[in-house]
Amino acid sequence: MSVPGIREEILKAQAYVAGKTIEEVQREYGLESVIKLGSNENPYAPFPAARAAMIEEIDRIHEYPDASFRDLRANIGARFGRDASSVAIGHGAGGILETLAATFLRTGDEVILPTQSYGLYREISKVAGATVKEVSLNEQFTIDPDAMRAALTGKTRIVWLCNPNNPTGTVVDVAAYERLRDALPPTAWLVVDEAYAEFAAEENLPATAQDLDDHNVVIVRTFSKAFGLAGGRIGYAVARPDLVRVIDTVSEPFNANRIGIAGARACLTDDWPNVQAALKRLQASRTRLERELSARGLEVTTTHTNFVFFEVGVDADALAEAMLRRGVIVRSASAWGYPAHLRVTMGTEAQNDVFLSSLDSALDEIRKE
Numbered sequence: 463m464s465v466p467g468i469r470e471e472i473l474k475a476q477a478y479v480a481g482k483t484i485e486e487v488q489r490e491y492g493l494e495s496v497i498k499l500g501s502n503e504n505p506y507a508p509f510p511a512a513r514a515a516m517i518e519e520i521d522r523i524h525e526y527p528d529a530s531f532r533d534l535r536a537n538i539g540a541r542f543g544r545d546a547s548s549v550a551i552g553h554g555a556g557g558i559l560e561t562l563a564a565t566f567l568r569t570g571d572e573v574i575l576p577t578q579s580y581g582l583y584r585e586i587s588k589v590a591g592a593t594v595k596e597v598s599l600n601e602q603f604t605i606d607p608d609a610m611r612a613a614l615t616g617k618t619r620i621v622w623l624c625n626p627n628n629p630t631g632t633v634v635d636v637a638a639y640e641r642l643r644d645a646l647p648p649t650a651w652l653v654v655d656e657a658y659a660e661f662a663a664e665e666n667l668p669a670t671a672q673d674l675d676d677h678n679v680v681i682v683r684t685f686s687k688a689f690g691l692a693g694g695r696i697g698y699a700v701a702r703p704d705l706v707r708v709i710d711t712v713s714e715p716f717n718a719n720r721i722g723i724a725g726a727r728a729c730l731t732d733d734w735p736n737v738q739a740a741l742k743r744l745q746a747s748r749t750r751l752e753r754e755l756s757a758r759g760l761e762v763t764t765t766h767t768n769f770v771f772f773e774v775g776v777d778a779d780a781l782a783e784a785m786l787r788r789g790v791i792v793r794s795a796s797a798w799g800y801p802a803h804l805r806v807t808m809g810t811e812a813q814n815d816v817f818l819s820s821l822d823s824a825l826d827e828i829r830k831e
């Protein structure tokens with residue numbers, strides 16, 4: 463069936479494929495107990511102050527939110543040493559990325575993106591009519607900013623850089639990032655998607671916040687991962703104030719909801735110590751999981767996120783399916799061109815135990831086939 467009148471560019475794009483939900487797996491596999499380690503969510507959330515603030519906000523849900531999102535912008539800005547005018551709010555990092563595509567791209571423009579990365583960059587660029595130039599990760603599963611730099615032309619409008627990268631968890635070399643930043647033509651923007659930055663050590667990431675005034679750099683972050691508000695749909699950009707004003711103009715009005723905003727504010731204030739404690743626990747789980755997987759002879763890629771990307775030596779789709787039957791949702795990396803790799807999100811320690819025993823039994827099953 464075809465939809466009459468549709469823009470030609472849209473025919474080239476594909477719908478975003480989200481990870482399976484717990485409800486879907488319960489239904490499809492007739493299971494009661496399912497754990498989800500497929501979407502990089504935070505198992506320790508919602509945090510107590512965020513939970514209380516969100517519940518309280520329900521009584522005001524009939525009122526539009528403060529369209530300027532003034533308080534949340536100020537809270538975020540303070541964490542980056544900037545004021546509220548440097549922060550734009552959107553419905554998830556995804557909403558901000560879409561707005562950036564709508565802001566900069568028209569038919570015939572070029573974007574540069576890593577082939578094995580967050581899939582939304584490609585689709586929103588295509589929908590806007592841009593020509594997509596892809597640059598493959600290197601053999602260490604890391605984005606190569608020098609290769610992206612080599613792809614720059616006068617037509618480049620956006621370079622999509624995911625750091626740390628989803629699905630591999632790797633970070634770019636800081637000096638190579640700086641070379642890419644310095645080589646941007648005047649009409650090109652480097653969009654640094656830092657959805658997982660809170661899980662990384664600061665010294666492993668470029669100091670992007672220092673680049674906002676003197677370079678065409680914009681930072682995109684989210685409350686969906688470290689702050690555990692994926693269902694609240696709050697993301698943001700940190701950028702120079704003139705770009706923030708443009709993002710606000712292009713976004714639809716009230717593009718974030720009262721409940722998500724209340725939760726996000728609490729995460730940055732009263733819940734800050736709770737968020738930090740959860741990050742510590744997840745980092746400890748990550749170390750343990752890296753060790754456990756390596757001990758099984760599986761090749762683990764060093765990660766700077768709340769997920770681990772590792773080689774399983776068998777067909778990853780079949781293994782992920784065998785794990786679904788055991789009630790554990792993980793992500794096969796085959797769609798990214800890695801047919802023998804899985805991506806697993808850190809759960810609670812109890813969930814990680816279930817993951818490891820399901821992995822052992824699913825691997826046994828597949829190896830026997």
Ligand SMILES: Cc1ncc(COP(=O)(O)O)c(C=O)c1O
Nearest residue numbers: 554555556580628657684686697
């Ligand atoms: C790299 C990256 N960017 C952006 C997003 C979108 O996050 P949000 O929930 O804020 O839209 C995700 C979600 O998985 C992601 O992995």
